[in-house]
Amino acid sequence: MRDFLKYATASAVGTVVGLVALIAVLGLSLGSFFAFLLVTASRDSAPQVEDGSILVFDLATDITDSVPLSRTSAVIGETLAGEMPSLSTYRALAALEQAAEDDRIAGLYLRGNSTEGLATLGELRQALQTFRDSGKPIIAYTMGWSERDYYLTANADTLWLNPAGLIEFNGFRAETQFVAGALDKYGIGVQALQAGRYKSAIEPFVQTQSSPEARQQTEALLADLWQEFLEAVSQSREVPVPRLQQLANAGGLLVAEEAKAAGLVDQVAYYDDVLAELRQLTDTEASDDEEFPQIDLWRYSRVATDDTEPLQPDQIAVLYAQGDIVSGEGDVGFIGSESFSRTLRQLGQDDAIQAVVLRINSPGGGASASEVIAREVNRLRQNKPVIVSMGDVAASGGYMMAAEADQIFASPNTITGSIGVFGLVLNLQEIANNNGITWEIIKTARFADIDTWARPQTDQELALQQAIVNTLYERFVTRVAEARELSEEAVNRAAQGRVWSGQDAQAAQLVDEQGGLMAAIEAAATAANLESWQVVEYPRPRSLEEEILETLFGGQLEFRSQDPLTQEVRGLYQQLQTLQHLNDPHGVYTRLPFTTEIE
Known part of the structure; x- marks a missing residue:
């Protein structure tokens, strides 16, 4: 039925x-x-912008390196549920740049808290600077900012903090969750394979703490990210870096008056005081009952990038690659080798597409799936310019596809590299035996049961698996060396599974330029000799008919919850979901560590 x-x-x-x-x-x-x-x-009628409007940027807006699969569902969610839909990185940046030149926009108001990565926030910082350079004011207000929030909002002209507010300025940390003890407790056996001494993705499953190599690379990465943060804040707030470091070392949890005395905020005031300031900017009478002209960033993005405009003959495709790389068609939030490769081929065959910007925000995934996609990027590059823009992370398998491009852009705080391979072999012998479950295996050849979960692998079987991992690592290094026109020795020095910041990756010749998505689009236009162009994002949203079917037959709207408990539970669920999508046919992966969270 x-x-x-x-x-x-x-x-x-x-x-x-x-x-x-x-x-x-x-x-x-x-x-x-x-x-x-x-x-x-x-849904296709662009919102109206009144003269003298304030552009409101709620930092809780979900800015992602993807295009919403269903724009109708997004509008329904925003209209009926009052939730703000997600916004692609390009649309967010384009909207802020357009607002800087829009005479109807009188200023920009930043509110709320962000969960975006540092590289994404860095690109938004640049867009805020463009807006600020136009002479229009930026006002930011909050009850409290973390370092992540402050990295962005520090670029405002005036920072307002509630008298009961707090600024967290106590440094970055990296947390890795180790589950080896739990697996051992419940009788789940794990045997690890790796190529690259820094390839630490296996460590949470077989160790109870980080190896010296993993600790070394994490400390170096954190140092780079922290230094970039301090220098950015110092430039925006005109507070010397040593003074900022001193604040962090002294505790870094600053109440409102302390934050003002330290030069981190300009005003300590209540929300109604901020509203009065915004009304003054819009020439609105100071009345508690009267709203001032305003438009939020999501609605304004529909003005800045109008989907109803006809497609131009010269287009630059922005193709988003966000999530783990998996074999097959994939799913929402994952990069399927078959579906993504099909999109790459379609872009190569589309005469209107003059260049492709591949926006990568992926920690990698299956080794086989990564190879399939990298091959298609290489084939596309033979016909059209392919420029890579790295987001928050473009590592391991994510870097493999990036290496095949003509040019790679990264932000200073992008996490990249991790050129290495690992494998995990699980067995359920102990937990099964403890619960009365046994196996009997009958085989026709010595290694026919090499992939069984019924027992641990023998030394000979592990040696065979390790040989596969070593071969894939050598292929990875060779592929990068050929694509980047480097010696294998140079690549191997930068490889070994080591993670790099975008800044250090450029020094290691893994990245060409420092810059964000907009810089990559400009480079693509230059490579294609375009004077004018239209940006088209891929994968394309579903058609209206497909959206109606999805809405009627099982589609659901997903909204972000900002409460801490939900976020923590969701994070644990996402880790388990990652394990579910480890579907490489050979059981080997080019991926970052699973559970390291940098805050």
């Missing part, structure tokens, strides 16, 4: 009567249905 309804809807999606009948069958209210139709019908 479900399939029948689905196909019936597909053939009659434009018929209102048919849809009403379906909704009645499915038990949905007519009120919800008509609300859906109204939202859908108006």
